[in-house]
Amino acid sequence: MEYELLKNINNPDDLRKLSIDQLLQVSKELRSYIIDIVSNNPGHFGASLGVVELTIALHYALNTPYDKIVWDVGHQAYGHKILTGRRDQFNTNRKLGGISGFPKPSESEYDAFGVGHASTSISAALGIAVAAKRSKENRKVVAVIGDGSMTGGLAFEGLNNAGSLNADLLVILNDNNMAIDPNTGALNEYLMDISTSKTYNRVKKDVWRILGKIPEARNIAQKIDNGIKSIILRHSNVFESFNFRYFGPVDGHDVVYLSKIIADLKNLPGPKVLHVITKKGKGFKQAELNQTQFHAPGKFDKVTGEIIKSKSDRPTPVKFQDVFGHTIVELAKQNEKIVGITPAMPSGSSLNIMMKEMPDRAFDVGIAEQHAVTFSAGLAISGQLPYCNIYSTFMQRAYDGVIHDVAIQNLNVVFCLDRGGLVGDDGETHHGAFDLSHMRTVPNLIVAAPMDVIDLRQMLYTVQTASYGPVAIRYPRGSGSIVDWKVPFEKIAFGKARLIAEGSRVAVLSIGITGELVKEAAEQLKADGIQFQHYDMRFVKPLDEEVMHHVCQSFLHIITVEDGAVQGGFGSAVLEFMAKHQYKNTIDTMGIPDKFIPHGSQSELYQLCGFDSNSIAEKVSSIW
Numbered sequence: 344m345e346y347e348l349l350k351n352i353n354n355p356d357d358l359r360k361l362s363i364d365q366l367l368q369v370s371k372e373l374r375s376y377i378i379d380i381v382s383n384n385p386g387h388f389g390a391s392l393g394v395v396e397l398t399i400a401l402h403y404a405l406n407t408p409y410d411k412i413v414w415d416v417g418h419q420a421y422g423h424k425i426l427t428g429r430r431d432q433f434n435t436n437r438k439l440g441g442i443s444g445f446p447k448p449s450e451s452e453y454d455a456f457g458v459g460h461a462s463t464s465i466s467a468a469l470g471i472a473v474a475a476k477r478s479k480e481n482r483k484v485v486a487v488i489g490d491g492s493m494t495g496g497l498a499f500e501g502l503n504n505a506g507s508l509n510a511d512l513l514v515i516l517n518d519n520n521m522a523i524d525p526n527t528g529a530l531n532e533y534l535m536d537i538s539t540s541k542t543y544n545r546v547k548k549d550v551w552r553i554l555g556k557i558p559e560a561r562n563i564a565q566k567i568d569n570g571i572k573s574i575i576l577r578h579s580n581v582f583e584s585f586n587f588r589y590f591g592p593v594d595g596h597d598v599v600y601l602s603k604i605i606a607d608l609k610n611l612p613g614p615k616v617l618h619v620i621t622k623k624g625k626g627f628k629q630a631e632l633n634q635t636q637f638h639a640p641g642k643f644d645k646v647t648g649e650i651i652k653s654k655s656d657r658p659t660p661v662k663f664q665d666v667f668g669h670t671i672v673e674l675a676k677q678n679e680k681i682v683g684i685t686p687a688m689p690s691g692s693s694l695n696i697m698m699k700e701m702p703d704r705a706f707d708v709g710i711a712e713q714h715a716v717t718f719s720a721g722l723a724i725s726g727q728l729p730y731c732n733i734y735s736t737f738m739q740r741a742y743d744g745v746i747h748d749v750a751i752q753n754l755n756v757v758f759c760l761d762r763g764g765l766v767g768d769d770g771e772t773h774h775g776a777f778d779l780s781h782m783r784t785v786p787n788l789i790v791a792a793p794m795d796v797i798d799l800r801q802m803l804y805t806v807q808t809a810s811y812g813p814v815a816i817r818y819p820r821g822s823g824s825i826v827d828w829k830v831p832f833e834k835i836a837f838g839k840a841r842l843i844a845e846g847s848r849v850a851v852l853s854i855g856i857t858g859e860l861v862k863e864a865a866e867q868l869k870a871d872g873i874q875f876q877h878y879d880m881r882f883v884k885p886l887d888e889e890v891m892h893h894v895c896q897s898f899l900h901i902i903t904v905e906d907g908a909v910q911g912g913f914g915s916a917v918l919e920f921m922a923k924h925q926y927k928n929t930i931d932t933m934g935i936p937d938k939f940i941p942h943g944s945q946s947e948l949y950q951l952c953g954f955d956s957n958s959i960a961e962k963v964s965s966i967w
Contacts, residue, residue: 344375354428355402355453366403366598370396373422374626380433382645386444386768387418389624389637390489393519393595397487397619398422400601401515405483405609411455411471415464415488417445418639419517427453437768439943439951445772459772460737461687461710462495464488465514469505472512483513483609490518491687494709499585505614506586513608514616518592519623582616591618596625635690660822664761666796667818668693669829670803671730672700678807680728684708686715692732692761712737716744716756723754728807732759735775735817736766742781745813750787753812757803763792763817764856764906765935765949770942775817776935779854780911782815783884789814789837790884792855796828798881804832811837819856819906821945840887846875849966850898851959854880854913857904857934860949863956864963873967883913886920895926900966904954905934931962 348365349372352358361369374395381388399422401412407427414420424442425433428451435441446454456467468486475482492498493516505512582589588611593604601619608615623638624630629648630637637643642651675681675697683705689695697705708715712733719729733741738760749756763775782790789811793799799818806814843858844865853861858879865877876898878890894901903914914932921928933954940948949955 344372344379346372346376348372349376349425349430352426353430355407355426358399358402358426361403363403363599363602366396366399366602369399370598373399373425376425376430376433377421378627378645380436381421382643384434384436384438385639385641386421386437387639388627389630389634390419391421392627392630393621393623393625394419394487394517395422395625396596396598396601397515397517397621398426399598400605401485401487402426403602404605405485408452408455410483410609411468411485412453413456413464413468413471413484413486414446414458415486415492416461417458419487419489420446423453424451427451437770437942439941439947441942443770443942444768445770457772459769460740461492462488462497464492465498465501465505465512468512468514469501469508469510472505472510473508476511484511485513485515485605485609487515487517490516490520492710494687495711496714502582502585502587509586510614511612512614513605514587514614516591516616516618517595517621518618519595519621585614587614587616589616589618591616592620593617595619595621658826660824660826661796661828662693662822663796663799663818663820664691664693666799666828667732667759667761667803668696670800672697674804674807675701675704678728680726681807682706682722682727682729684715684719684722684729684731686710686712686733686737688732688734688761691734692759694732712741713744716741716758717748719756720744720748720752720754723749723756724752728755728757730757730759730803732761734773735760735763735778736773738778739781745782745788746785749813750785753787755810756813757806758813758815759803760815760817762820764819765940765945765952766820767945767948768942771939774935774940775819776908776940778815778817779883779905779907779913780915782817783916784911785813787812788884789882790817791815791837791882792817793881794853794855794858794879795823796825797830798835798879800828800830801833801835805834805837808834817855823856823859835881838882838885838887840878840880840882840890843877843879844874846877848898849875849900849902849963850894851875851877851902851904851963852880852894852913852917853877853904854883855906857906857954860954860956861904861959864959867956867960868963871964873963875963875967880913883916886916888920891917891920892924895921895924895928899928901928901930902959902962902966903930903932903934904959905932906949906954907934908937909934910937929966931966933959933962 348369377391429442432442437444445459447457448454464486468484472484580589623634640650671683683694683697685692685694686708687710689698689707694705715731719731722729760778763778766773791802793802802816851861861877903917905913909932935952
């Protein structure tokens with residue numbers, strides 16, 4: 344495609360010079376451009392395709408960047424980035440040194456708020472709207488939130504506050520019945536009730552067609568519409584109970600109508616909700632049919648939709664998440680008390696394996712991490728054994744529940760923290776950098792990090808053999824080096840390290856996946872006759888004090904390596920132990936420095952942070 348119109352759109356001012364009928368062609372070109380680029384440079388695909396028309400309509404009807412658009416999560420904002428001066432840089436999306444995969448104010452004035460986690464848009468947009476009012480600015484503020492994000496409690500806190508303040512705010516509910524996996528819960532059923540009621544939608548359309556051309560009749564039509572909803576749908580509108588005026592549902596792929604209705608609504612004062620029905624993956628058949636897989640599919644053939652997998656003669660190592668998913672099913676068959684919980688990430692965490700095989704014992708609670716934790720606490724205090732699987736970066740949102748609802752009561756909850764450490768292309772909003780630091784400060788909580796998938800399997804097994812209280816098992820995104828992982832279950836000693844390699848002069852203490860990097864460094868140094876001692880510590884809390892005393896008494900130089908924040912993390916725990924026992928060893932701590940790490944591949948980021956295998960080898964050599 345030549346991109347006849349898109350190639351001349353360098354910012355929304357260029358878009359607004361077009362006639363409204365030309366927006367149909369812009370939609371076609373923008374969708375094709377996203378397919379062209381993302382098929383070769385992987386990213387979040389289906390969500391951005393689903394909001395092409397909505398994105399164009401917003402920038403056409405609003406005066407951006409003076410008017411503000413706040414995107415929820417932001418993985419649907421690719422079209423927004425392309426239209427706001429980043430078209431020619433879009434092929435660098437999510438690459439080291441390239442543009443971010445999420446809205447980022449430091450990147451563009453059109454990115455009104457930095458996002459990456461769900462359900463934040465309404466609260467942030469409300470703050471922007473209130474600030475505009477205080478500054479006597481007539482700027483319009485729009486929050487674009489997906490129906491999946493509406494399952495998060497923060498979204499309802501924002502709605503409640505915005506309604507009570509009578510804020511001049513437009514919330515656009517992008518309703519596609521999907522987050523990453525299909526949505527669950529009562530809210531989803533409610534929205535489906537509205538969007539699929541043929542009687543309601545037919546009557547609504549007739550009322551608006553009859554009254555729409557009469558001056559000042561839109562308010563009358565809206566009141567009639569509210570009555571129709573109450574009669575036909577048998578319940579009042581949930582948004583109107585928050586003091587929001589509700590409009591919709593409308594076709595989210597009719598760019599002309601969307602442009603007109605947004606232009607109308609922006610001049611209507613007070614809090615408003617526009618309910619927009621879209622299809623995730625719209626315009627790419629395979630993405631429409633397989634919406635979960637094409638949320639972020641990796642490289643694919645833009646014609647056939649076939650996923651392009653890297654070719655290798657070697658067997659593919661198993662992913663940590665898949666070992667979790669299969670192992671919990673094995674354990675649940677042996678232990679009837681085991682249940683699984685995830686906040687809207689069943690496929691990402693592989694809990695979908697258990698959900699399929701044991702649907703009454705695996706729960707997707709929606710994008711509601713704090714609820715997931717406290718729900719787990721309720722299960723645990725009633726004698727169940729919940730394995731609560733939450734991405735590390737999202738567990739930050741539930742930290743209060745970990746302390747107040749689980750740890751204080753010393754409940755048997757197993758927190759499975761997926762995506763611990765540097766996750767790669769999603770960048771600073773998604774790195775699991777802080778879990779070791781904030782988890783190890785909590786009394787009663789055991790904090791473990793397996794070096795490999797077999798160790799993960801054995802930890803998952805061991806934790807259900809006794810009442811350990813709360814345990815956090817933290818593991819990385821992706822695979823290690825192991826293919827044959829399904830070994831017999833074997834109980835391991837909690838709080839005990841394991842010796843990986845014997846050596847002299849220098850002791851290297853690793854935690855989690857960094858043990859693999861240390862092993863690679865050891866191989867590099869063999870040719871130089873350098874052989875150091877290496878311990879996989881396994882546990883940040885409790886530390887193996889027997890091993891720690893031995894190391895401090897036997898090695899002058901100690902190096903700690905972690906895929907987590909150095910401040911307050913594993914290295915800090917070792918330093919605290921040394922200070923407590925008055926050891927004077929020389930110690931180097933390697934890990935994530937005290938700054939937010941950008942996006943890039945995991946290997947690139949390990950190198951950037953200085954704890955890749957080459958950096959470890961260089962550090963040992965410099966001491967040797």
